[in-house]
Amino acid sequence: MKMRLRFLGGLVLATAGLGSAWGQMLTPQAPASTMNPLDPTMRPGKAVLLDLEAKFAKDVAERGGEAFATWFAEDGVSLSNGAAPLIGKVAIAKSAKWDPKTYQLTWTPTDAAMGPSGDMGYTWGHYEGKGKDANGNPVLTAGRYMTIWRKGSDGSWKVVLDAGANDVPEGGDCCKLPGS
Numbered sequence: 001m002k003m004r005l006r007f008l009g010g011l012v013l014a015t016a017g018l019g020s021a022w023g024q025m026l027t028p029q030a031p032a033s034t035m036n037p038l039d040p041t042m043r044p045g046k047a048v049l050l051d052l053e054a055k056f057a058k059d060v061a062e063r064g065g066e067a068f069a070t071w072f073a074e075d076g077v078s079l080s081n082g083a084a085p086l087i088g089k090v091a092i093a094k095s096a097k098w099d100p101k102t103y104q105l106t107w108t109p110t111d112a113a114m115g116p117s118g119d120m121g122y123t124w125g126h127y128e129g130k131g132k133d134a135n136g137n138p139v140l141t142a143g144r145y146m147t148i149w150r151k152g153s154d155g156s157w158k159v160v161l162d163a164g165a166n167d168v169p170e171g172g173d174c175c176k177l178p179g180s
Contacts, residue, residue, distance in 0.1 A: 045114025049121045049149060052157050053109045056147075060105055065096030068105070073150060073158035081143075081166045103131040107145055119151040120160075127164060143167045 059067040069092045072078070078086040078095075086092045098105070107127035114121035129141040143166040150160045 043114070045118060045121060046112045048157075049112035049114060049123050050109055052149060053107075053112070053123045053125075053147065056159070057107055061100060064100035064103070064105075065098040066093075068096045069093035071159050072162075073152070073160050076159050077161050079161070079163040081164065098131075103129065105129050120149065122146060122148045141166060 056071050059071070069089060072089045072092050074089050075087075076089055076092060078092050086095055105127065107125055109123045109125040111125070112121060112123040124144065124146040127143055127145045131139050133139050143164055145162065145164040147159055147163075148161040149157050151157050
């Protein structure tokens with residue numbers, strides 16, 4: 001008996017004499033190298049953003065405020081509790097004057113997401129600022145942050161928005177009305 005194979009799209013039609021049989025032709029699969037078995041949400045875009053965030057944090061830990069400002073786009077914006085927005089890299093650089101020997105700003109991303117076009121994304125997580133007050137007493141500021149990243153036409157990534165909100169003070173002081 002002679003068998004003939006005919007291809008129809010991804011299907012194979014096998015004919016032998018009077019009968020015929022259908023079957024699916026196997027096609028090679030793309031490698032699953034983009035998945036992290038420990039984090040099923042890890043995609044290449046998310047990995048890029050988390051890597052950027054790690055480099056940003058490391059640079060700031062080593063060089064302080066000077067480094068912080070260099071990561072911003074020319075039109076970047078920085079928002080923080082109780083302060084006016086800092087608009088533009090120049091304004092951010094003028095305010096970011098801390099020395100890492102006297103003030104340490106650290107942060108850890110909780111998550112990240114890349115936009116569908118692959119040229120914008122965000123990270124968010126927890127930050128801590130450690131320094132001393134005028135009397136030399138330790139001061140800790142902690143809270144949540146969000147950073148929005150944009151990829152430039154030259155392929156470099158810059159911060160376009162950095163926003164932080166301090167954690168709620170301990171002891172329930174957040175909900176007291178003035179004079180109560």
